[in-house]
Amino acid sequence: MTALIRLILVVILIEGVFYILLSLYIRSLRRERLEEHWDLRHPHRAGDSPDRREFVDRGVARFRKSLQSRLLLLVFVLPTLAIMVIVWLVNWQ
């Protein structure tokens, strides 16, 4: 029983690390894409500026609430599901 609890804790810890890294990564990708968007739409004001920063911050805030960003919670679901499938395949097949 202690071994099972240890496994659950380790899996949650690894999934948490993955969740943090992946959320930083996809937000960084989104930020980059928003900056490019701004530069395309305002060719005469391309590059870093307070206006662009505000535009990007608003876009990232909207992205955080989107379904696409919330799908990242699958990081906690899919590996756990995979472990359950392995347990089933190995012990009940």
Next chain:
Amino acid sequence: MYYVKAVLGILLGLIVFMFLDYSLPSKNTVRITNTYNRLTYISPTNSIFYASDDTGTVENQQGQRDIRFIDTVRANGKVFVYRNEDTGWIWPPYFKYDSSNLHSEATNLKSTASDPQWVSITAYGWRVPFLSIYPNAISIDTVAGPAERPRNWAASIVLVVLFALLVLFWRMWAQFRQRTIQPAAARADRAWDGVEGRAGAARGRVTGWMDNWRGKPRR
């Protein structure tokens, strides 16, 4: 330096390959000839190739464990011995705790050379007689004949997932480099130039040092 890097790279590749070769499942078409359990001495040298002693088996005072074995014969006539141990909830992640059931399944499928029943045994690990280590059987499926070799889907899927993770880490690192490290270095350069009062002549000390560190010639 080049040779040191090359040797270290080859060593790393070899370790990764051996690690995967040991822990990924492999399938063999065999005929089961005997199943039994035997008190087995586990020495400090080969103990990492056995289940850890808190998963199902108990070690006695002399360092022996009662381990189940499955004797088999391959299609080419050579013998092959599997052990049948629980892996428990730790490494390698097979989460096997049905070794008693697997053992009765194996006993049920025992056959003689005159009336053979061929089976495909999925197992991980190596058979090294010198170290007295045995692959751990995971599952047994009946097959039609000695020539039949079922596809090893589990290992293929794991390799694809590992490769995808590797690509993901590489992309994440590239993004981190481009969006966080390089701007920080550029800022440091600007600050440095401001201190020296030579804002016009961008020296690129930090970025230059980083390029140097990557093997690019210094500007």
